[in-house]
Amino acid sequence: MKNYSADNFLDKAYDLLSKYPLCDSCLGRCFARLGYKLENKERGKAIKISLILYLDKKIKDHQLEDLSQIKDILYNIGKDYSGIHEIYFTSEEFQQRTCYLCNSEIEEIKEDFYKKALTLLKKLSEENKKEIKYVLGVKLSDQIKELEKNFVFENGLIYYESMRNEIKREVGKQLANNGYSPGIDNPDIEIVYDLDTKNIYTISKKTRILYVYNRLSRRVTLSSWYSDNSLENSINAQIMIPFTEPSEVRILDEYPIILDIDKEKIQTKGYFMKKIHEISGREISFIMSTKPIKRTYKILYYSETEQKDSERIYNNIYQKIINAENFEDLKNKLKDINGEIISIDLISSEGKHKNLETKLNL
Incomplete structure (x- = not known):
């Protein structure tokens, strides 16, 4: 594995952007341990501006004989930094590329997680008439985990921070600024954002119940995030699901679902659920990591x-x-x-x- 140090991190950034399109946050995360208290988005922006200045100087000093050799890196740096492309490639349209790591969705993911977590915390605080202590979690898809692992290893990124950590930290800051600070020492719940489904679910200290369910009616959603005509609203319970099918698909096989209510059988709004067993943290984590092959x-x-x-x-x-x-x-x-x-x-x-x-x- 090739290592690098702080004195040549710009060379490493040039090397990365020669191969991959990276948004500001994902580029900055490659150097997350450099520059205390900077956000990764700020790091990435600063690095890209430095590289643009460097490339422009090389061109103006006639040190680049063939300008076409820098087109890929300009595309990979991104549209927000396309001024140099407009000057030197006047007849060519800028080629917009999505981020190799987050598909240019990381800022949208943070905002979505923040809004859903804030709504949930307000609701739980009102229901329990006390401040809810929480920690945040992020469930990455298998594809993103593998992509990120290979990216770090193949490029020798010793200053890298995981996407999971960045999302948790930035969302936690936003929630704290709105009066809901994380309670890391003794949390009541963990609020987890699932990147596959864009849903949140909670893991609490109390025991929950594992059921298997069938969905016998179409267009009856599981979560109240998507519709008032949902299972969650119908049974007035918090639900956790590791995977599901779109609401227009009937589910005739038995799929797992975790609830915070205890009944032998539940039948409502097109769903039939059969109790399996009480479960706790270890079992919940295993179940939430399962999916059909x-x-x-x-x-x-x-x-x-x-x-x-x-x-x-x-x-x-x-x-x-x-x-x-x-x-x-x-x-x-x-x-x-x-x-x-x-x-x-x-x-x-x-x-x-x-x-x-x-x-x-x-």
């Missing part, structure tokens, strides 16, 4: 042409079984169907979420 969907659709790879149900109505990794994968496969989709049902799945009672030794 394979999902099987039943597709009902209408087609005026004969479909040989599907089962005819009635006249022009056909049924087809499709295996997919997740719903995004399914959507890509649905493009091959020559007809109009009537309904989608999740009928089975495979993965660590199956037989949780045995895996957790409950």
Whole structure:
């Protein structure tokens, strides 16, 4: 692994931006241990401005024979710093690129987490008539974790800070500025932001209950963040889910859900839930990290042409079984169907979420 020191960090930044488009925050995070009390966004902006000045000087001093060799780095630095491109590449449109690490979404993620956490803390404080002590957590997708790990290792980034830490710190500052300071020593709850679903959930010290559920009606959401017509509002309980399907998909297989209420069975608003066992912190963390490795969907659709790879149900109505990794994968496969989709049902799945009672030794 190639190391570097503070006296050549600009060379390292030049090297990184020659290969990857990086937003201000993600570039600054590569040097997070340099410059105490600076935000990563400030670091990244300062580094990019320094590089722009350096490149402009090289051009003006006639030290660059071929200007085309710096076009990629200008694109990777970003649109906010495109003045030098406008001067030297007057006939070419600037090529906007998304950040390699966060897909240019990190500022939006911080703001979304902050707003949802603030709303939740206000609600909990009013209900409990006291200040809620909390810590923040961030659940990265497997893809981002692997991407970040490889990025750090391959580029020898000894001053790097994880995306998770940056998001938690910046959101915590915003919440503290609004009167809700984190209680790191003795928190009541952990508020976790899931980057995959853009939802928040809480992990508390008290025992919770693991259920498995089926969704028998369409367009009834789980979370009240998306709709008043939700399971959460219907049963007046906080819910935690490691994964789910879009609300238009019926879930006929058993998916895990964690609730803060204790009943043997719950049936309401299109959902049927069966109690599995009481669980606590260790079990909750394991469950929230599970997801299917394979999902099987039943597709009902209408087609005026004969479909040989599907089962005819009635006249022009056909049924087809499709295996997919997740719903995004399914959507890509649905493009091959020559007809109009009537309904989608999740009928089975495979993965660590199956037989949780045995895996957790409950």
